[in-house]
Amino acid sequence: MTKSVTLRDAWSGEANCLNCSLRTSVLFAGLQERDFERIHDPIDQFTLKPGNNLYHAGDRGDYMFTVRTGVLKLVQYLPDGGQRIVRIARPTDVLGLEAILDDAYHHDAVALQQTEVCRFPARLVRDLGAETPELHRELMSRWQRALNEADAWLTELSTGSARQRVARLLLRLVRDRETSECHLFSREDMGAMLGVTTETTSRTIAEFKRQSLLVETSPNLFLLDIPNLRRIAED
């Protein structure tokens, strides 16, 4: 089924948080140097190839992750084997918040592109968070962000016709972005995000292309007609 690459194979070095290029937008953003001194466990970096699993639902959650580059999908499975993508994670996002509470992971986390992540022990955050107000606040803010995303996926991506859902997904992909161009996920993944079949997704995308709402400027890079897509999304 999934080619199971252990994280061992994906190791790509130890991180130096103090000099991290993402330092200002990352979970540990508020920490002072003296806080960093308390981090004794090494923070490792990993590089995942498309399709690689970062973790599986049910695995012991000993670690949390920060996404440095790339995209991952968070997948949940239904009793009948069907799958549903409940969220995607992008650079600066934190994965595995549930590990702070000593929970097993609740999703499969799968890279959709070449993806780099930093891994740190959940224990670290648990201990530091109880005493460091900056981290405490940052954690709450992360949870709230995940919750906002979850709610938005329900109202925007799982409501209305397939046309509307696809349009809303496309708009979501270019939100707070400089250009209105974006890469598309596989039709299968888009279907799993929207709760429709691969074929329906394909037909809808094809229709959007014919109507020039979507123009392929280079391989798998699409320029969006935002005003008209917005019209469809809001109908």
Add this chain to the structure above:
Amino acid sequence: MTKSVTLRDAWSGEANCLNCSLRTSVLFAGLQERDFERIHDPIDQFTLKPGNNLYHAGDRGDYMFTVRTGVLKLVQYLPDGGQRIVRIARPTDVLGLEAILDDAYHHDAVALQQTEVCRFPARLVRDLGAETPELHRELMSRWQRALNEADAWLTELSTGSARQRVARLLLRLVRDRETSECHLFSREDMGAMLGVTTETTSRTIAEFKRQSLLVETSPNLFLLDIPNLRRIAED
């Protein structure tokens, strides 16, 4: 549209947290007596009738709430005016977590039955939470619970055929309950939870009744045939 009852009309007294009957399962469960001494702002109780709004999306979130009895729906609206129920709050659940982060409320919270809530200032939790590890942990746990619910609504209640969704909703209503009986929400609300129309919901419920998967033992109290509903839910 909605009969707008201000919370002023619903006031029903001041709370005494130390003697609260929900004390052990509530947000402040971990607090010691000395912590309670720091709570100077009064904690008020309110009683809502079905259809009353506890708060509106966009309102300044100065307060958080604990549900004592009853049920509320959390509703989000689509650009086209359609509505979607993204979660339900039951006794011991906390509403308005986003207020800790100084956010406006993200949903409309509407009572589905006669409902009692306690109201406390978000500031209180913000200040206390930064210093009280028990509360800190409890808060994270509440956020995670909300997130679990959100994910479950996506995978269970917004995926598959209408039959499956209705069956899963029914099963959800009796989970961790002593009896397998439950009250049903209005068809309109159930539809808004499942992302299907009122009519489809009604037809499906009617079909379940005909097949005795659902037996009305008293007005709007239904006994569920759990094994067979589970079969449908998992298909």
Add this chain to the structure above:
DNA sequence: CGCGCAGTTGAAGTTATTCAACTCGTGTGG
């Protein structure tokens, strides 16, 4: 009594799914 609302049901129309076929690009092995 009669109005209004929630629920139900019917019939028609629309939309999405299903299953199958076919294309195209990539990569592998002969």
Add this chain to the structure above:
DNA sequence: CCACACGAGTTGAATAACTTCAACTGCGCG
């Protein structure tokens, strides 16, 4: 280097599922 297999995407046709609109029921309440 070519042949071929494979997977992702696309498309068609038939079917199934859901929506829409409209009518009708039953019940509670002024």
